[in-house]
Amino acid sequence: MAPGVDLLVQFFPSFAKIVLAATGLAIIFGIMGVINLAHGEFIMVGAYATTLAYNGALGALPLVPVDPIGVLPGAVQLPAAMLTGVLVTALFGLVVERTVISGAVPNWIAERTIGRPVVKPMYDRLLDSMVATWGISLIMVQLVRNLYGNSLNGIGIPFGQFSYGNGLSISTYKLVLAGVAALVLLLLYVVFVRTDYGMRARATIQNEGMAKSLGVDTERTYMATFALGSGLAGLTGALYAPLQTIVPGMGGGFLVEAFVAVVVGGASVVVGTLLAGGLLGFVYALFANVWGTFAGRIMLLVVAILVIRFVPQGLSSLVERIRDRWAEVS
Amino acid sequence: MSDTADGMDPAVKQTSAELATGVDTDTILKTEGITKRFGGLTAIDDVDFDVEAGELRCLIGPNGAGKSTLLNLITGALSPSEGEVYFRGHDITEMDPHERIRRGLSIKFQVPSVYEDLTVRENVRLPIQRLASGAERDERMADALAAAGLSAKADVAASALSHGEQQQLEIGMAASLDPDLLLLDEPVAGLSVDERAEIAERITQLNEERSIAFVVIEHDTDFVAEIADHVTVLHQGETFREGSIEEIETDPEVQRIYLGGETDA
Amino acid sequence: MATDADSAGVLGRFVDAIHGPNTMGESRRFWAAFGVVALLMVTFPLYMLESAVTNMSQYLALTLLALSLAVVWGFTGVLSFGQVAFFAVAGYTYGIVGINVAGPLGTMAGLFVAVGVAALFAAVLGYFMFYGGVSDVYVTIMTLVVVLVLKTFLDQTAGDKWTIGEAALGGFNGMPGIPDLALGIGEPFLVFDDFTLFYAALLALLVTYLGLRALLNSDYGRVMVAIREDEDRTEMLGYDVKRVKLTVFTFGGALAGLSGVLYVTYFNYISPSELSLTAASLPVIWVAVGGRKTLLGPIVATVAIERLGLFLSVNVGDWAFVINGLLLLVIVLLLPEGLVPGLRDLVSWIGDRRDEGGTDDTTEPSGEVIE
Numbered sequence: 001m002a003p004g005v006d007l008l009v010q011f012f013p014s015f016a017k018i019v020l021a022a023t024g025l026a027i028i029f030g031i032m033g034v035i036n037l038a039h040g041e042f043i044m045v046g047a048y049a050t051t052l053a054y055n056g057a058l059g060a061l062p063l064v065p066v067d068p069i070g071v072l073p074g075a076v077q078l079p080a081a082m083l084t085g086v087l088v089t090a091l092f093g094l095v096v097e098r099t100v101i102s103g104a105v106p107n108w109i110a111e112r113t114i115g116r117p118v119v120k121p122m123y124d125r126l127l128d129s130m131v132a133t134w135g136i137s138l139i140m141v142q143l144v145r146n147l148y149g150n151s152l153n154g155i156g157i158p159f160g161q162f163s164y165g166n167g168l169s170i171s172t173y174k175l176v177l178a179g180v181a182a183l184v185l186l187l188l189y190v191v192f193v194r195t196d197y198g199m200r201a202r203a204t205i206q207n208e209g210m211a212k213s214l215g216v217d218t219e220r221t222y223m224a225t226f227a228l229g230s231g232l233a234g235l236t237g238a239l240y241a242p243l244q245t246i247v248p249g250m251g252g253g254f255l256v257e258a259f260v261a262v263v264v265g266g267a268s269v270v271v272g273t274l275l276a277g278g279l280l281g282f283v284y285a286l287f288a289n290v291w292g293t294f295a296g297r298i299m300l301l302v303v304a305i306l307v308i309r310f311v312p313q314g315l316s317s318l319v320e321r322i323r324d325r326w327a328e329v330s
Numbered sequence: 331m332s333d334t335a336d337g338m339d340p341a342v343k344q345t346s347a348e349l350a351t352g353v354d355t356d357t358i359l360k361t362e363g364i365t366k367r368f369g370g371l372t373a374i375d376d377v378d379f380d381v382e383a384g385e386l387r388c389l390i391g392p393n394g395a396g397k398s399t400l401l402n403l404i405t406g407a408l409s410p411s412e413g414e415v416y417f418r419g420h421d422i423t424e425m426d427p428h429e430r431i432r433r434g435l436s437i438k439f440q441v442p443s444v445y446e447d448l449t450v451r452e453n454v455r456l457p458i459q460r461l462a463s464g465a466e467r468d469e470r471m472a473d474a475l476a477a478a479g480l481s482a483k484a485d486v487a488a489s490a491l492s493h494g495e496q497q498q499l500e501i502g503m504a505a506s507l508d509p510d511l512l513l514l515d516e517p518v519a520g521l522s523v524d525e526r527a528e529i530a531e532r533i534t535q536l537n538e539e540r541s542i543a544f545v546v547i548e549h550d551t552d553f554v555a556e557i558a559d560h561v562t563v564l565h566q567g568e569t570f571r572e573g574s575i576e577e578i579e580t581d582p583e584v585q586r587i588y589l590g591g592e593t594d595a
Numbered sequence: 596m597a598t599d600a601d602s603a604g605v606l607g608r609f610v611d612a613i614h615g616p617n618t619m620g621e622s623r624r625f626w627a628a629f630g631v632v633a634l635l636m637v638t639f640p641l642y643m644l645e646s647a648v649t650n651m652s653q654y655l656a657l658t659l660l661a662l663s664l665a666v667v668w669g670f671t672g673v674l675s676f677g678q679v680a681f682f683a684v685a686g687y688t689y690g691i692v693g694i695n696v697a698g699p700l701g702t703m704a705g706l707f708v709a710v711g712v713a714a715l716f717a718a719v720l721g722y723f724m725f726y727g728g729v730s731d732v733y734v735t736i737m738t739l740v741v742v743l744v745l746k747t748f749l750d751q752t753a754g755d756k757w758t759i760g761e762a763a764l765g766g767f768n769g770m771p772g773i774p775d776l777a778l779g780i781g782e783p784f785l786v787f788d789d790f791t792l793f794y795a796a797l798l799a800l801l802v803t804y805l806g807l808r809a810l811l812n813s814d815y816g817r818v819m820v821a822i823r824e825d826e827d828r829t830e831m832l833g834y835d836v837k838r839v840k841l842t843v844f845t846f847g848g849a850l851a852g853l854s855g856v857l858y859v860t861y862f863n864y865i866s867p868s869e870l871s872l873t874a875a876s877l878p879v880i881w882v883a884v885g886g887r888k889t890l891l892g893p894i895v896a897t898v899a900i901e902r903l904g905l906f907l908s909v910n911v912g913d914w915a916f917v918i919n920g921l922l923l924l925v926i927v928l929l930l931p932e933g934l935v936p937g938l939r940d941l942v943s944w945i946g947d948r949r950d951e952g953g954t955d956d957t958t959e960p961s962g963e964v965i966e
Binding site: 037260 | 729730735737741921924
């Protein structure tokens, strides 16, 4: 009985990490055809912004008379700091989108100086977007290191410990994150299905040309999408800030999982990320439980390779196929 | 029912395999019950499509009828959900596209697919370099350029050609493989009347002088009337009618499917 | 000028073979400049400090890694993050053989086995991907994941359990004590360290460069480029695209492996850090910045970026990565074809401006031909 419980308890944090790491990347990749190799660094920005805000940095900004986080009641301080983290990252994402991804700002400048645009947008330029965002990631890591040193003072883990099995325990917070991950997916689903933005985004994924001719402002949709994806990355960083050492290179620990999950998940952001989180999270937990974290990581990657090879459209395409099979039969 | 060797056109190649499968040796292409499903959508439904050696067949039908899909099934770009494809009597259903091409099939895509960043000469070289070398290669390249009317533009980037010239180039590339069957997907879309006449002449010439069989997808009925021996009408993934252009043109059911009404067929 | 008709024939054929639309530089001016640079490189040890020479031999070894990616990505359209995997596998294999088999024979055997193993690994991975229908960006991702699997595996190989003969894999800390490549039987008569290594790397680069020029301008090279431009069209012209990609990928693995052996000879040490995300992306950076559809671009960019990196880390310390990143960004945004083609375009634009009077109706193809 105990091993099973142990596995289950290990599964939740594993699932949470993968899902939370992947959603931001999945949205940007799925809707815009852009691969953001700086995704890990966006998560890092979220973590840094959260930690700095929690430790009073907002109050140190010019024109800000008093630290807004500090005046809040204790229990709300961390969520407020996290919200700050999300907003900062979303804003940062917007800046990146305007300058690098769509090239709008450089082109605006170029139009007025040499009379023609100089930058082609990165949409659907998978390989070029990889190279460009890799450059951004290098810059970000080093800039943060130069500005804030090698590490920041962290935030304590809320909620205490959860005991289970034979005297084992785990931070309750880690289990809570699994719930948060599921909630995020649910919210995304609602956004995609119920909101105006969601419809535009889905139309653009399906057929950009068609969407444009139907009057969808694809540029605005892309901008919103990148901001959303960045915000989600920021959320991940914010949520994991209490659990990790805040160092400039911390993004690397998320990027691989995110990447792999997006590919394993496939085209559908919500269903794909859910299934990928489930499968990969389970594989990791299973092997890490018995043979340690290295084995868990290796097997996670090996399973990813197998999925890429044998289900190239990702797990969400399997769901599609099953649904189609039902449709055929009925 | 199989044909015997007597009374056959000696120019048509014949193998024991062909006799064994009972396939009419005049038939260069044959699909049997070919079906293609994309999830819940059946794009091609149980189609038996035969083409004779040297025949010039046009494939017409309303948009979405599945014409391009059928060509893709023939070339192997798509795998069928059910059914087989036979080429010159051999079952090619499991073969990779390049194997089919090497057996005498060739295709010009619907969307112009010349190599935009390569020169015209480099474009023309690609199909030919596999089949000939040295002086023969140079000669064949020169012929291909001339036949496409592009000798003067040989060192220009293919992206700089007009749409009509690109079509000519691509047809030329497909033809220079010396195929037995050439599939053309909308060769005259977007071309002027004069350009269409040029292409029609080219196709007829290739058909008559080199005995290349053709399957041409087109919408322009005048164009079809000018070149076609026979016409197949495809509708909602099924073969709807077959016959001469006169028969098809005057068939009220065919007119109805183009206008979008329901038919009894 | 050759008076012997035969050698004129052979030389003539060679000259023809290395010229064509897929590589830059056909004119006398180009080859003259090439000759000057070659001469400067050959005499490099005469006028540079020993430390500069040994650094340069390291960079030269790395250019082979860059070229392996250029061939696979720039000329066949397969973006692989996995070249470092073949590089590292060869490095480790050479180390294992070299440590276990004493003397120069051991190192020579190590060289061949290492390159062979790298090529085999590439062939297996390539088969798995290309014949399994994995396409485009998924190939890229898969190669990246393979690198990470390898790194994760090697990271945990610390301890006595992970020893092959006398060679301990060493986990995070890597495998030290790898012998220099040497020629000889029993007693080495030529050891590749310092100057000898420099010349060996330079020779390897020269031979590889000329060989690749010949390959890329051959019929086969044209098929590679056609696959890069439009895979489906090329399949429909009767070419076995899967087989070409597999062959090119395997060759790229072997070349990356050779680079690995030369590199390991320089450091006498290898560790899993050669498989980090940063390391895996370096070849991509070199090739993207230099110009992925050229051979000279990656060569120049590798040396320049590595040398710049050294300069920056010595003088500017922490800002080196920022500058590297900015460089990458600027190049990809403004000069997506890379530095060298950008420069070449600039040169011909200046040339056009000078010949302002003459009109020329034919459009210059945007391919690789200069003149």
